[in-house]
Amino acid sequence: MASQTDDTDRITVRLAGREHRDWTTYRIDSHLITPADAWQVTLGIPADALPDTVKPWAAVDVCLGQDVVLTGRIDRIEREVAKGTNALAISGRDGAAVMVDCSAPIFTRRKATLTEVVDLAVRPLGVSQVRVEATGAKEKVEIEPGMTAWDALAQACEANGCWAWFEPDGTLVVGGPDYTAAPVATLVMRQSGQGNNVLSLAVTEDVSGRYSEVTVLGQAHGTETTDGQHNIKHQETDADVPGYRPLILVAGDCDGAAEAKRRAQKTLMDSRLEGFTITARVRGHRVSESGKPWTPGQRIQVVSEPHGLDATYFLMARTFLGGRDKGSITELTLKEDGVWLPELAKISGGKGKGKAASAGKVVELS
Template sequence: MATPTKPAAPDNTVSLQIASRQHSDWTHYSIDSDLTVPADGWQVALGLPGGVFPPEVEPGAMIKVMVGEETVLMGRVDDISHSVASDSHQLSLSGRDLAGMLLDCSAPLLTAKNMTLQDVLDNVVRPLGISKVRVDAKGRGQIEKISVDPGNSAWDVLSRAAQANGLTAWFDPDGTLVVGGPDYSQPASARLILRRDGKGNNVISLSETRSHAQRYSELTLLGQGHGQALTPGRHRLQHQSYDSDVCYHKPRIQVEPDAASQAELAARADKMLADARLAGYTLSATVAGHRDSRGQLWTPGQRIEVESEPHGVNGSYFLMARTFEGGRGQGSTTRLTLKEDKCWIPAMRAGNK
């Protein structure tokens, strides 16, 4: 009887493609992806024992970061550091994904009433070279008026348009701009285990952080709104929301200078409490390699089952961020940042919470 063929080990080789040339022999690399950070960062370093500087490596050059045969980031080179010492010769490169362009570039000066999300994508985003765009939800909200002041970034305007539709924006690994939200209907795709007897353990380390620094037992928003041509000003708007998990008296009062309605003020309060809850709990795990048990690359947006006996944790969590790290002689690891499941809400629209 033939011996079953042992499956090939997953390819965790991190390579950087610049001007159709690939580089992969890194002394160190770090590749970030975070749903709450506009632009994902990357950094690589390699030795140059022969002293030959690659001519295609220039600030602003387009790059593609790959793990094995899979693309994990498209972006540009921001910074180059070329250092020579008596015993070393090293080149370090760093940059961001394509969101860096939207952060750095000012939006065109324009004023438009009822500018839709699609208008912003067509007139602000695409002219900056962002050709691949996908809207994952049919947002019906419109911004009553956009006034782009000198210095407003393209990302600022895009964020405002996305939030008006209850959405957020990020870039997929292949360079596609996605305007959407988390999909909490998908099943958990991986499981992290930390047991005292060591059976089935698949994490190098796991830490839990809980905080009430940004949480309040009750949040009171006081609002007012400026009058428009056809609508009067709004005064003495007030709304209170409560966090039942803060079981001691810790009140907060905040003034919102521009609120369109009582419903909008309520949506803002609920969003603020949700953001505080999100910031108040974090599971940080380090695992070997860059792939889960299915052989899939760890990707923000996954729902993950976590069982940790020392922490008393057993449930589903949301992968908010991950960092691939490694280098020559170091092995490859992934740092995972997990948040409470179904807690991240990009935006809340009045009347559609």
């Protein structure tokens, strides 16, 4: 809780026209898939130093220097007073929090398009800045009373092959990734140490959730104008999965062969997404080449001799960590490029090499 500073890497919480900083510890999360990005700060304070404006539900901007990295509200305030201790912990989430916590204000069961879900379930909860980038989102979903606003939106997004997330300025975006964007940085780990710019780099390959074959068996209910279908079947395969690992999904309400194909492809690509993860830790919170904050959605080149990697990957999540006398560290979670929501994305022509041979392109499915 100090005066303004020009430090470009200092985490600041702006609240009710005041700026608070010099934290003992802080953690600022951002994840494209997990809703409601979380933030937490802690500090030791004088007995009378807590302003009245610091209270649950207060609107905040969490900033890195002058760059806003999260817009949200305070969820919880914890203050511990003991002999020699007066500690304060403040935590909260971004604009998705109210959508995750609260029911959609819909009181009768109904079918709704993606746009209708945004208008009926999202905007009434105070989410005023919305940008829908997904064109042709016409599939309807069934909204039940009692569903959270986020569940309703997520269901509509999945039906239309897109996703939703909040940008740092508080805008809800409905769309998909841009795999044509140029990589913002190159992370290097060589055995000689020459040119290394990461503190650590871990690669996880997990076959437990991978499938060599996904089959969707479905049926479509008849209507006044069309007959029902009871023999819908579609199968997708992934030749990169070792062994025979089949998965059969039964879809009781499937609109037709195209819907069965979409479900099979999404399940296969989701399993691929979970099967490979790179976790890198770097100093600071900014991309050295541009000076911009690390942000999910960026593409990053990774060159690691110990892991046999030389390819472009997609930044799915990042966490800012640090505090007084602790330095600043960013943890980056990277996934295969072109795998998350490939049906919406235009894939660049570059192809990686190394263990993630398929990075940089969509896996061709039969």
